Amino acid sequence: MENIKIFSKGWNYSQDGPGNRLIYHFQGCNFFCPWCSNPEGISRVGTLKVNKDKLLDEVCPFGAIKNRVLNRSFCKTCIERYCISKNRNEGIVWSCKSYTITEIIEEIKKSKFLFYNEGGVTITGGEPTLQFEPLKVLLFEIRNIGVNAAIETNGSHIKLPELFDSLDLLIMDFKHYDVDFHRHVIGIDNKNTIDNLKKASVAGIKLWIRIPLIPGFNDGIDNIKGFIKAIKTFNQDNVFVELLKYHEYGKIKWAQSGMDYTMKSSFIDTHEYEKYQEMFMKNNIRIINT
Numbered sequence: 001m002e003n004i005k006i007f008s009k010g011w012n013y014s015q016d017g018p019g020n021r022l023i024y025h026f027q028g029c030n031f032f033c034p035w036c037s038n039p040e041g042i043s044r045v046g047t048l049k050v051n052k053d054k055l056l057d058e059v060c061p062f063g064a065i066k067n068r069v070l071n072r073s074f075c076k077t078c079i080e081r082y083c084i085s086k087n088r089n090e091g092i093v094w095s096c097k098s099y100t101i102t103e104i105i106e107e108i109k110k111s112k113f114l115f116y117n118e119g120g121v122t123i124t125g126g127e128p129t130l131q132f133e134p135l136k137v138l139l140f141e142i143r144n145i146g147v148n149a150a151i152e153t154n155g156s157h158i159k160l161p162e163l164f165d166s167l168d169l170l171i172m173d174f175k176h177y178d179v180d181f182h183r184h185v186i187g188i189d190n191k192n193t194i195d196n197l198k199k200a201s202v203a204g205i206k207l208w209i210r211i212p213l214i215p216g217f218n219d220g221i222d223n224i225k226g227f228i229k230a231i232k233t234f235n236q237d238n239v240f241v242e243l244l245k246y247h248e249y250g251k252i253k254w255a256q257s258g259m260d261y262t263m264k265s266s267f268i269d270t271h272e273y274e275k276y277q278e279m280f281m282k283n284n285i286r287i288i289n290t
Contacts, residue, residue: 038126122151128151245273
């Protein structure tokens with residue numbers, strides 16, 4: 001079984017599932033959302049992440065770093081990568097590390113006493129289903145040791161329903177109800193996401209649908225009506241919806257990862273946000289806030 005690439009792990013309370021949770025961020029994503037808060041997790045293999053304040057010219061013997069600026073064109077053909085191996089430093093690091101399933105399970109076992117208030121493990125990304133087979137095994141092992149298991153996913157993997165029996169909670173991002181507009185902005189449609197939302201809603205699994213409200217992409221009354229119409233086609237027994245306000249928490253990481261942040265600084269008005277929530281509730285769709 002191949003190792004799992006993880007770019008971040010740590011603790012979070014109630015935000016990514018109930019209770020106190022150990023969160024694993026899997027490397028790689030098949031969506032390219034311009035507002036992504038974890039851009040270092042987009043590349044499937046990983047990326048160089050730079051802290052300009054601590055970047056030193058001398059850590060690259062090939063001259064890729066000058067005056068604390070990295071010329072990434074050098075990195076495309078670099079095999080040695082002395083900057084993150086022989087000359088390891090705080091100014092430039094590789095975004096992810098590889099772990100065996102055994103290593104992860106042992107870490108979870110040691111943490112079991114901290115999983116209070118229905119806590120457990122949440123696996124997110126990036127997009128965790130890009131590492132589908134090791135993810136499937138890992139989830140089985142997590143449930144096998146009696147720990148609450150959740151994943152947060154964009155729902156695009158055609159085999160996602162194979163994971164339902166190993167999950168206590170499924171958190172799915174639903175970015176747009178219009179598959180063509182989704183493709184236009186994000187680079188891939190979300191037809192599989194919508195199909196998997198329908199399958200999850202009738203599978204008896206607890207389902208949190210997360211809608212990130214992005215100005216100019218999916219906000220406004222008409223778009224909220226579109227989401228409501230789509231969600232009302234799902235079985236509502238185990239479905240909860242969370243509306244997430246656009247934020248810029250990940251903006252600095254785009255520069256650190258060598259990518260341009262193209263979003264304009266525009267946020268969701270609080271009054272509008274509350275109006276959107278009311279629209280869902282008036283249609284008997286349960287809203288949660290984490």
